[in-house]
Amino acid sequence: MTTVAVVTGAGRGMGLACARELVGQVDTVLMVDRDPDTVTAAAAELSARGGAAEPFVLDITDADGLARLTKRVAELGTLRSVAHAAGISPTMADWRQIFTVDLVATARLAETLRPLATEGTALVVFASMAPMLDPAAPDPDALAVLDDPLHDQFLDRMHQVLGPDIENPGLAYSWAKRGVQRFVWQEAVRLGPAGGRICSVSPGIIDTPQGRQEAEAHPTMDVLVQRTPLRRRGRAEDVAAVVGFALSDRAGFLNGIDLLVDGGVCAALRAGR
Template identity: 65%
Template sequence: MTNVGIVTGGGRGMGLECARRLPEIVDVLLLVDLDEAGAARAARALSETSPVTRIEPFALDVTDRDGLARLADRVAGLGTLRAVAHAAGISPTMADWRRIFTVDLIGTALLAEALRPLATAGTATVCFASMAPLLGGPASDPAVRAILDEPLAEDFLDRIRDAVGPSIEDTGLAYSCAKGGVHRFVSHEAVRLGPLGARICSVSPGVIDTPQGRQEAASNPTLGRLTDATPLARTGRAEEVAAAVAFLLSDQASFVNGIDLLVDGGVHAALRTHAASLH
């Protein structure tokens, strides 16, 4: 049977680095990206370095239910779903708070909903979250968490605004909250998929040197301070995050399920240690 892989946001950045790893475990790889031309360029380039694996671009907005249904149909027509790296997402400088929630959390839930019927023994998924919610924010509030656990509710955006208040319109806060929702979604989805023999985890990158990361750093001085606090004394590289994703998708991680893997150079540990020393 043909093994099929999917990388969302596969046209550039960390998604593209993940795509470089997947030909090791799949026969056909679908590069999903909103940027159709970018996905096509990436597919051509990867095809030159991975001639054994068939690589196809697939233009898609991950918030589009009809498009996601087409993606699921394409996978089913090709073979067995083996691996999904869901790297598509937007960061605080890229949109307003509603769009951030819609892409980063609701889109994650919609993708999982569309692909769930294809999950089988050996299927593995990794969703991109962030270290941001681990630094604090509304996602730690039990009332907010209860709402985050229902991202596909029709009134989700109104409910989250009512629970958090006007501050949710701050895009940095919205991003942190949405990514906290991804952490929780992965935990719940692992319970749903486990009986099928399928797995799902998330990765939470720290400050990573990508074009999107540099765009955020230029407008948010906090990211520079986080880099300074990182025990490894540098930003991360996209290929380092992709290596963690590749491990979680591999058979070597066959008993790793429902967890978040923090890839941050130790900055969260440093901040926790500093906080503990103040008490």
């Protein structure tokens, strides 16, 4: 049986770190990214190290492209692992695009790959610590809408229930990532009968190009670094190691939860430190 891993956002940052982590776990790593030059170079790097890596150019919001991805996985072998790291942050787009890329595309990717799930298939989708930094209780009506991200009118419904405040990219990002965390609860139930499982991972402040871009736009992130008990930013490898474990057979009973990888900053804030 030939096993296949799918890694999205694999051309750089945490996606590339996840791909490196998974090379030894499966026979082939299918590296997905919208940038053809970047993902081709990344796949060549992994192949040069002795791994079997194949680039796959795809915008994860493209439904037809996701169908092509599913077809390619089936051609290569059995779906073993998915590390869905592709996403955008508040400085990169408006509120609609943030929801579309970070939540809707996550749900659509999982839906498209679901028929390939079998005993031992595992998925990790990327969320964020952002929702945990909001001390307010979320609006129950908004949560009800959030839990149906593939509804035809999803974005309009979110705007209707939360009002114009949701047009703030930072707030939209936090809600979208909360939606990812909640999505895994539902998807764990859907995957269970096939023997598959899913978790989300919520990185804290990670030292990647995307993370540095956000830090330049939001200097208050430095305050969070200072309040992190480990007194540093995370590395892409820190997150990838957790993802690698969650996707491995050693984590075979880990399912339907969020894994917070933040160096302890959320704990410090909750403790009032």
